[in-house]
Amino acid sequence: MNTTINMPLAGVMALAALTGAAQAEIRLGASVSASGPAAFLGDPEGKTLEMMVELINEAGGINGEEIALTLYDDGGDPNKARTFATRLVEDDEVVAIIGGSTTGTTMSILDVAEDEGIPFISLAGAISIIDPVREYVFKTPHTDRMACEKIFADMQEQGISKIGMISGTDGFGASMQAQCKEVAGDHGIEILADETYGPQDADMTPQLTRIRDTEGVQAVLNPGFGQGPAIVTRNVAQLGFEIPLYQSHGVASNAFIELTGKEAAEGVRLPGTALLIGDLLSEDDPQYQVVTDYIAAYKAKYDQDPSTFAGYAHDAMALMTDAIARAGGEDPSAIRDALEQTSGFVGTTGTYTFTPEDHLGLDQSAFRMLEITDGGWKQVD
Amino acid sequence: MMAGRRKWLQLGVLAALIVLLPLFFPSGYYYRVGALIFVNALSVVGLVILIGYAGQISLGHAGFAGIGAYACALAPQHLGLHPGLAMLLGALISGVVALLIGRPILRLKGYYLAVATLGFGILMSMVLTNERALTGGPDGMSVEDLGLRAMLRELGWRLSGGEMWYGVSGIALLIGAWVALNLLDSPSGRAMRALHGSEIAASTVGIDIARQKLRAFVISAVYASIAGSLLALQNGFITPDVAGFMHSIEMVTMAVLGGVGSVFGGILGAAILTFLPQLLTVFAEYEQLVLGAVMILVMIFLPQGLLPSIGRRIGRKGE
Numbered sequence: 214m215n216t217t218i219n220m221p222l223a224g225v226m227a228l229a230a231l232t233g234a235a236q237a238e239i240r241l242g243a244s245v246s247a248s249g250p251a252a253f254l255g256d257p258e259g260k261t262l263e264m265m266v267e268l269i270n271e272a273g274g275i276n277g278e279e280i281a282l283t284l285y286d287d288g289g290d291p292n293k294a295r296t297f298a299t300r301l302v303e304d305d306e307v308v309a310i311i312g313g314s315t316t317g318t319t320m321s322i323l324d325v326a327e328d329e330g331i332p333f334i335s336l337a338g339a340i341s342i343i344d345p346v347r348e349y350v351f352k353t354p355h356t357d358r359m360a361c362e363k364i365f366a367d368m369q370e371q372g373i374s375k376i377g378m379i380s381g382t383d384g385f386g387a388s389m390q391a392q393c394k395e396v397a398g399d400h401g402i403e404i405l406a407d408e409t410y411g412p413q414d415a416d417m418t419p420q421l422t423r424i425r426d427t428e429g430v431q432a433v434l435n436p437g438f439g440q441g442p443a444i445v446t447r448n449v450a451q452l453g454f455e456i457p458l459y460q461s462h463g464v465a466s467n468a469f470i471e472l473t474g475k476e477a478a479e480g481v482r483l484p485g486t487a488l489l490i491g492d493l494l495s496e497d498d499p500q501y502q503v504v505t506d507y508i509a510a511y512k513a514k515y516d517q518d519p520s521t522f523a524g525y526a527h528d529a530m531a532l533m534t535d536a537i538a539r540a541g542g543e544d545p546s547a548i549r550d551a552l553e554q555t556s557g558f559v560g561t562t563g564t565y566t567f568t569p570e571d572h573l574g575l576d577q578s579a580f581r582m583l584e585i586t587d588g589g590w591k592q593v594d
Numbered sequence: 595m596m597a598g599r600r601k602w603l604q605l606g607v608l609a610a611l612i613v614l615l616p617l618f619f620p621s622g623y624y625y626r627v628g629a630l631i632f633v634n635a636l637s638v639v640g641l642v643i644l645i646g647y648a649g650q651i652s653l654g655h656a657g658f659a660g661i662g663a664y665a666c667a668l669a670p671q672h673l674g675l676h677p678g679l680a681m682l683l684g685a686l687i688s689g690v691v692a693l694l695i696g697r698p699i700l701r702l703k704g705y706y707l708a709v710a711t712l713g714f715g716i717l718m719s720m721v722l723t724n725e726r727a728l729t730g731g732p733d734g735m736s737v738e739d740l741g742l743r744a745m746l747r748e749l750g751w752r753l754s755g756g757e758m759w760y761g762v763s764g765i766a767l768l769i770g771a772w773v774a775l776n777l778l779d780s781p782s783g784r785a786m787r788a789l790h791g792s793e794i795a796a797s798t799v800g801i802d803i804a805r806q807k808l809r810a811f812v813i814s815a816v817y818a819s820i821a822g823s824l825l826a827l828q829n830g831f832i833t834p835d836v837a838g839f840m841h842s843i844e845m846v847t848m849a850v851l852g853g854v855g856s857v858f859g860g861i862l863g864a865a866i867l868t869f870l871p872q873l874l875t876v877f878a879e880y881e882q883l884v885l886g887a888v889m890i891l892v893m894i895f896l897p898q899g900l901l902p903s904i905g906r907r908i909g910r911k912g913e
Contacts, residue, residue, distance in 0.1 A: 303622035341733075
């Protein structure tokens with residue numbers, strides 16, 4: 214059965230290769246989790262990649278060559294992600310890969326990218342993706358550890374040294390909980406209470422009551438995403454906490470304020486990116502242009518605000534196309550070298566400077582400490 | 595004698611397909627798809643023994659795949675075991691676990707058995723997700739390289755990762771199919787098929803029903819475990835998805851689609867349901883729709899599964 218399918222397929226492929234050479238296009242590949250449990254990450258990421266390729270091609274492409282994007286939906290399954298990565302490299306013959314919405318899918322793709330020498334920019338958070346540094350693997354989102362450090366630095370400024378943590382047991386919450394506990398000591402923060410909740414839980418009052426009853430707790434930190442943090446925030450308001458509540462960058466979106474309600478969300482602090490406060494940025498902010506352009510384009514096409522995660526995809530595509538333009542060709546290793554030499558590149562998430570030792574290229578300045586006031590965002594640092 | 599010759603003929607066709615198909619591969623990516631088909635087929639052959647021969651259902655076999663996969667990830671790291679030996683250790687653990695839980699579970703019938711096995715699968719996936727310190731939680735963990743590719747390279751045989759795993763999984767499937775076909779012709783296999791037909795009738799002719807059910811359960815668990823190990827070693831990275839509920843359902847679906855009473859039907863089912871989604875990526879939004887429609891149509895018009903039903907039609911024409 215396979216033979217009859219593959220014979221004509223081989224012919225078509227040969228034909229495609231011929232016409233492709235004549236047209237001169239740059240083939241990029243992507244695998245994101247547009248469906249499944251991680252769809253809230255992959256869906257806006259996929260939309261962003263498609264939109265950007267359209268915009269770049271309309272503007273004349275890279276060095277006069279159009280981009281052809283092959284986009285697959287791995288559904289958050291690492292096994293599928295690896296198959297698609299193999300397909301992108303072997304069958305679609307792409308010169309670079311973007312994707313891996315989750316840590317699991319990224320770890321599956323990076324093996325293929327390393328093996329075949331194809332530059333790969335990941336959209337996932339874990340520090341293990343770029344530490345140790347792998348030759349062909351880069352990433353755009355800051356690590357969970359950086360979010361913890363940003364929060365703890367702000368706490369220090371506020372004179373807070375003893376906190377209670379309540380974390381989701383999903384991938385994001387669990388990973389950030391572990392990272393925060395590791396770096397808490399460096400900032401003189403003591404974690405007095407450490408509670409968890411399941412991703413489907415509808416009420417966190419018992420855990421929060423335990424935190425409230427713990428002697429000396431000066432603030433609450435809630436690593437997690439989805440509905441959990443919204444419920445925690447509402448419960449905190451209902452219980453009449455008088456200490457500040459810190460959320461993570463996982464809920465940095467307007468949807469979070471809508472889900473929580475204006476009153477309950479008042480005063481919540483979290484580390485976010487410039488993308489979230491696009492309309493509040495001053496015009497001389499280095500990120501002003503790129504952020505407002507991107508938000509306008511995304512809103513025009515999809516009629517909704519881009520999320521922080523969509524911003525990761527934006528930056529990955531922008532970095533990759535910039536590197537391809539500077540490499541001046543389609544040789545994957547030349548693109549990789551150009552990518553590694555990226556310096557001071559302004560994206561929506563922050564300003565990227567890659568070095569052979571640092572394939573993330575962001576520092577703490579990429580995060581802005583935000584506070585929710587009157588149902589909107591305010592930068593407080 | 596006839597049955598024996600037929601068995602070798604069938605295995606010969608399978609082996610020829612495995613060897614000859616790469617001649618038509620337009621790119622290296624098809625080796626990866628082929629390797630995935632063989633690995634899935636291996637666990638489905640195990641289910642054919644359990645569901646097709648012995649007539650018992652399991653909705654939790656991904657749990658055993660999880661044991662096999664995580665054995666390959668954990669044993670080399672903590673016990674210093676070679677990944678190949680870790681695969682055998684995983685198979686052993688799966689067999690023992692199946693033996694222990696199979697004894698009480700297999701007293702149940704029909705829906706109750708389905709729910710009990712479902713519970714086991716969910717339990718395994720929860721343990722793998724929540725034991726963060728050991729398994730890395732939902733983010734998964736990496737698996738040590740088998741070292742086979744480097745060894746072959748030293749022998750002067752340069753293979754890409756895809757080509758090697760195509761070969762390894764193909765050989766594993768051939769062995770698995772051979773063992774399953776032998777079992778079918780053995781007294782044990784006949785006993786299993788008898789109890790599938792009627793448990794009461796089987797027990798009146800002196801078949802130890804509990805023992806035969808347990809045997810089928812343990813054997814199929816070992817198949818799933820080895821398939822899980824091969825997947826882990828091939829991917830070099832593993833997450834709790836391998837033990838997930840959806841993976842269990844996928845296995846049963848493959849077996850039922852291809853023809854649950856036949857080893858080669860199971861393999862055909864695995865091939866179709868592994869290759870079809872790759873073919874359907876062009877209509878990404880309709881992929882689930884098409885898969886669902888294919889399933890419903892096969893169940894309505896070919897209730898025995900693809901291979902047995904088609905085989906019967908051809909046979910009837912021949913008469």
